[in-house]
Amino acid sequence: MGQLWRDVAGYDGIYQVSDLGQVRNAQTSKILQPVKTKNGRLYVSLCSDGFQKKCTVHSLVAAAQRSLLTLRTVTTFGQSDTTAR
Numbered sequence: 001m002g003q004l005w006r007d008v009a010g011y012d013g014i015y016q017v018s019d020l021g022q023v024r025n026a027q028t029s030k031i032l033q034p035v036k037t038k039n040g041r042l043y044v045s046l047c048s049d050g051f052q053k054k055c056t057v058h059s060l061v062a063a064a065q066r067s068l069l070t071l072r073t074v075t076t077f078g079q080s081d082t083t084a085r
Contacts, residue, residue, distance in 0.1 A: 004018060004019045005018050011046055014026055021058070023044045023046075043055060043056045
């Protein structure tokens with residue numbers, strides 16, 4: 001089973017994050033190389049409209065997973081609500 005890639009929130013169609021913690025440019029499929037901070041966390045620099053933003057890799061992965069869980073929760077809630085009637 002391969003990696004699952006999801007768009008980074010706010011950078012749809014520009015950057016994607018995988019469930020294994022890799023970040024890539026969606027247009028060129030080039031994997032971004034993370035930089036380690038003093039506290040040991042990894043971050044990448046994301047650019048859009050001339051602005052650069054540093055984001056930790058773990059926060060990008062968590063946000064992608066959270067959006068997936070939100071979609072599943074809404075779907076599950078809607079389905080269980082329909083069958084309860």
